[in-house]
């Protein structure tokens with residue numbers, strides 16, 4: 001399973017719509033980094049609106065991909081984290097404190113625009 | 119209604135199946151969205167630990183009724199290497215695999231009851247319960 005990565009103007013958009021098994025998550029990590037490298041985009045939004053569960057393994061993959069992307073010069077914003085997911089992440093003791101987040105895709109793009117252009 | 123279900127964990131895909139089972143059963147039992155997510159996440163952590171540290175084992179999920187109090191019981195069992203120092207393994211951030219070390223302490227917080235029994239060279243059994251509110 002491959003998660004589609006869309007390019008929109010100077011950004012990459014990813015909406016995670018599938019159950020994230022380990023293989024898919026790792027593949028996504030690689031695909032995203034390659035796409036950032038290939039396109040030279042400066043901003044990425046990963047939308048998690050459809051994701052109903054994030055365990056510590058997936059949380060690690062997501063926070064790793066944010067840091068890896070920043071090594072390639074791209075800023076990643078996670079959007080659409082559901083209330084139930086936020087609560088379970090805190091139960092797990094995972095704060096994702098260095099990971100930029102926004103309420104939804106629109107606000108995520110705004111955030112990127114402000115930080116990249118402003 | 120689906121009653122007790124057991125999934126053998128031996129590959130990554132089984133982790134997804136175990137999660138799905140927790141999701142379905144917690145929904146059927148009438149758990150609220152947040153508790154459904156808690157149960158599903160706890161199962162995912164336990165199943166992954168089996169896969170990572172014990173190679174294979176079982177996740178059993180079953181509805182329970184304790185004198186009218188309804189809940190969901192999750193049992194994780196394996197005949198893996200066991201945990202040398204359970205106290206340490208229960209600490210936030212303790213990991214032997216470069217993980218986040220959030221699994222076991224996390225499961226304890228996600229669920230209402232948590233018991234772990236592990237013996238070196240014999241295996242590990244974890245029983246966790248979430249009560250229906």
Ligand SMILES: Nc1ncnc2c1ncn2[C@@H]1O[C@H](COP(=O)(O)OP(=O)(O)O)[C@@H](O)[C@H]1O
Pocket residue numbers: 056163167168171172196198199200201207208212213214215216217218219220221222223242
């Ligand atoms: N079923 C198991 N069998 C053997 N060791 C285990 C098992 N589950 C957990 N452990 C040990 O406990 C440690 C902590 O587990 P956990 O809290 O899930 O964090 P992580 O999986 O990120 O390391 C693991 O690193 C491992 O050494």
Ligand SMILES: [Mg+2]
Pocket residue numbers: 163166167217220221222
């Ligand atoms: Mg773990």
